[in-house]
Amino acid sequence: MPSRSYRDDFAVADLGLASAGRRAILLAEHEMPGLMALRTEMGPRQPLAGVRITGFLHLTVQTAVLVETLIALGAQVRWAGSHQDSAQDDAAAALAAGPHRVPVFGWKGQSRRELWSSAGSALAWPDGRGPDLLLDDGAGMTLLLHHGVAREKGEDPSPYGVGLPAEALALIDEFREKDPAFWSRTAAAVRGVSEETTTGAHYLHQLADAGALLFPAISVNDSVTKSKFDNRYGCRHSLIDGLNRATDALIGGKLAIVCGYGDVGKGCADALRAQGARVVVTEIDPICALQAAMDGYQVSVLDRFLEEANIVVTTTGGPGVVTAAHLARMRHQAIVGNMGHFDAEIDVTGLEQAGIATRVPVKPQVDEWVFPDGHSVIVLSEGRLLNLGNATGHPSFVMSTSFSNQVLAQIELNSRDRPIGVSTLPKLLDERVARLHLAHLGAELTTLTQEQSRRQGIPVAGPYKPDHYRY
Numbered sequence: 001m002p003s004r005s006y007r008d009d010f011a012v013a014d015l016g017l018a019s020a021g022r023r024a025i026l027l028a029e030h031e032m033p034g035l036m037a038l039r040t041e042m043g044p045r046q047p048l049a050g051v052r053i054t055g056f057l058h059l060t061v062q063t064a065v066l067v068e069t070l071i072a073l074g075a076q077v078r079w080a081g082s083h084q085d086s087a088q089d090d091a092a093a094a095l096a097a098g099p100h101r102v103p104v105f106g107w108k109g110q111s112r113r114e115l116w117s118s119a120g121s122a123l124a125w126p127d128g129r130g131p132d133l134l135l136d137d138g139a140g141m142t143l144l145l146h147h148g149v150a151r152e153k154g155e156d157p158s159p160y161g162v163g164l165p166a167e168a169l170a171l172i173d174e175f176r177e178k179d180p181a182f183w184s185r186t187a188a189a190v191r192g193v194s195e196e197t198t199t200g201a202h203y204l205h206q207l208a209d210a211g212a213l214l215f216p217a218i219s220v221n222d223s224v225t226k227s228k229f230d231n232r233y234g235c236r237h238s239l240i241d242g243l244n245r246a247t248d249a250l251i252g253g254k255l256a257i258v259c260g261y262g263d264v265g266k267g268c269a270d271a272l273r274a275q276g277a278r279v280v281v282t283e284i285d286p287i288c289a290l291q292a293a294m295d296g297y298q299v300s301v302l303d304r305f306l307e308e309a310n311i312v313v314t315t316t317g318g319p320g321v322v323t324a325a326h327l328a329r330m331r332h333q334a335i336v337g338n339m340g341h342f343d344a345e346i347d348v349t350g351l352e353q354a355g356i357a358t359r360v361p362v363k364p365q366v367d368e369w370v371f372p373d374g375h376s377v378i379v380l381s382e383g384r385l386l387n388l389g390n391a392t393g394h395p396s397f398v399m400s401t402s403f404s405n406q407v408l409a410q411i412e413l414n415s416r417d418r419p420i421g422v423s424t425l426p427k428l429l430d431e432r433v434a435r436l437h438l439a440h441l442g443a444e445l446t447t448l449t450q451e452q453s454r455r456q457g458i459p460v461a462g463p464y465k466p467d468h469y470r471y
């Protein structure tokens with residue numbers, strides 16, 4: 001049972017892990033040159049002085065470096081982890097016990113109720129005023145506020161087209177009972193949100209299209225130095241890390257199916273092929289399907305290869321990609337894991353509800369589901385993100401690119417009043433994030449001459465590409 005203290009305004013697994021966490025944070029700082037450069041460059045100016053930020057994002061070592069960067073730029077921060085199994089308890093303890101005594105809420109192995117209760121703790125500032133800015137993952141905190149406001153007004157939030165789990169709705173009602181205006185007051189004070197991931201950005205656009213978005217949003221995911229790096233190169237690293245820690249099954253020579261060939265799917269397929277797996281890709285989008293084919297993958301449908309596959313990885317961002325019926329048809333000890341949407345891609349709940357298989361826990365985050373004929377499939381992280389449940393998420397360097405965008409987005413949201421809508425960071429800032437990471441890899445950039453700049457119409461200092469350029 002985790003030791004935690006709501007009285008002391010934090011809830012972590014074990015404060016005794018703080019010094020190990022601090023050591024890991026110090027090592028990560030070296031691998032996060034973007035965040036450290038922003039501290040050095042902007043620290044003296046304090047662009048986030050006094051700003052209250054509530055964060056809802058995986059509580060990892062890399063997030064700890066992000067949190068302490070926001071604080072170094074003047075912010076006050078409360079934080080909750082956004083995934084039941086992704087917290088690195090040492091990092092959370094180091095934040096809670098560290099020099100800033102960050103109010104941090106989350107531990108590995110939370111129940112869904114505990115996860116949403118932690119989100120509530122991060123949102124409810126002790127003086128009742130709530131945050132100025134949100135830093136969100138999967139739009140979890142944003143949706144909580146939107147549904148809270150809708151429930152207070154007696155409106156049906158379903159027009160947003162995005163639901164929340166029962167545990168989150170229970171939290172909304174719990175807060176309403178104590179303070180009937182909590183959600184409206186808190187949402188009205190929020191000046192903006194920066195969103196980390198593809199699915200969250202998609203939800204924000206749905207809210208904006210429905211005319212329901214309550215505050216300005218910056219989709220950090222749509223910075224090139226986020227989605228084309230974290231989603232691709234991060235997953236290329238952390239998929240294999242998760243598979244190895246979970247099962248240690250040899251990947252080389254096996255048949256792996258990757259569902260979806262977007263940014264995450266490209267990284268996953270790349271990683272599996274590099275291990276020597278034969279990779280089949282499934283896609284709904286002809287452009288991505290053609291990309292996969294021209295990258296040398298077999299593009300087919302799940303049904304055709306289901307019985308043969310040794311490994312199935314979902315990366316689509318959509319629900320019900322691998323159904324309970326699919327799981328039942330897979331070969332003995334096929335490994336099934338999700339790298340895409342939090343928990344909707346693989347229908348583990350359906351398997352449970354249909355009662356067609358028995359769950360045999362192998363170790364934390366690894367379950368064998370045994371069917372009546374004796375064959376079984378190995379499901380990782382109960383269908384939630386396996387790279388965070390079975391491993392420790394992306395490595396520091398790639399998270400430095402994502403989180404540098406987060407810091408710049410928070411500064412942008414704080415520095416000007418923006419219209420309500422979903423925007424992205426300007427290209428110049430995107431290029432700046434990349435620039436901050438080149439030296440660490442020993443990369444040298446060529447500088448345009450004045451003559452080249454004039455003839456091509458490209459400024460020497462950038463931006464180098466128009467906004468519509470796709471990379």
Ligand SMILES: NC(=O)c1ccc[n+]([C@@H]2O[C@H](COP(=O)([O-])OP(=O)(O)OC[C@H]3O[C@@H](n4cnc5c(N)ncnc54)[C@H](O)[C@@H]3O)[C@@H](O)[C@H]2O)c1
Nearest residue numbers: 197198199260262263264282283284285316317339340341
């Ligand atoms: N695990 C992680 O660390 C991590 C990191 C970044 C993003 N994500 C999440 O991964 C998901 C994918 O992100 P992305 O940036 O690759 O998005 P993307 O939109 O670039 O790619 C998703 C791809 O899946 C395809 N697709 C959709 N439904 C499909 C189906 N039923 N069958 C086959 N293909 C289908 C789409 O056409 C698209 O090409 C999102 O939910 C995102 O939030 C996870």
